[in-house]
Amino acid sequence: MxxxxxxxxxxxxxxxxxxxxxxxxxxxxxxxxxxxxYVDWRNAYGDLSPKEFLERVRDNEYSGRWVREVAGAVLSHEDLMQIFLNDLSSRGMKD
Ligand SMILES: [Zn+2]
Structure with a gap:
């Protein structure tokens, strides 16, 4: 392989x-x-850390299945979390 x-x-x-x-x-x-x-959520609910956001998505049964799986994966992998945070900030989401 x-x-x-x-x-x-x-x-x-x-x-x-x-x-x-x-x-x-x-x-x-x-x-x-x-x-x-995350951008939409912040606009609607105000301040929410990326980690809190991911936890809510993961634990919300109304989130789509794929999105919940991704949220769970990011939360349990530190390197993925870093990529997620970088992607957020590269889209102007940095405070
Ligand atoms: Zn997959």
């Missing part, structure tokens, strides 16, 4: 090699929704 053959952290599918985050294409889309969702 080539070392570039990585698997999705959330569902263990083989990920696309070009992806900078360890998610399959389905979970990458959910991840993008999370980034956008």
């Amino acid at each position: 080539r070392p570039s053959c990585k698997r999705c952290v959330a569902c263990n599918r083989v990920t696309e090699e070009s992806s900078k985050i360890p998610f399959c294409s389905l979970h990458v889309r959910a991840y993008e929704n999370l980034i956008v969702g």
Whole structure:
């Protein structure tokens, strides 16, 4: 197996090699929704840390399944959390 053959952290599918985050294409889309969702959430509810936001998404049964899985994966992987925070700040979400 080539070392570039990585698997999705959330569902263990083989990920696309070009992806900078360890998610399959389905979970990458959910991840993008999370980034956008955080912006919306903050606009609606005011101050909420990225970690609190992820916990709420993960524990909310009305969140989509994919999004909940991504939120859980980010919360349990420090390196993913760092990427998530970087992506937020690169979109102007830094305080
Ligand atoms: Zn996946």
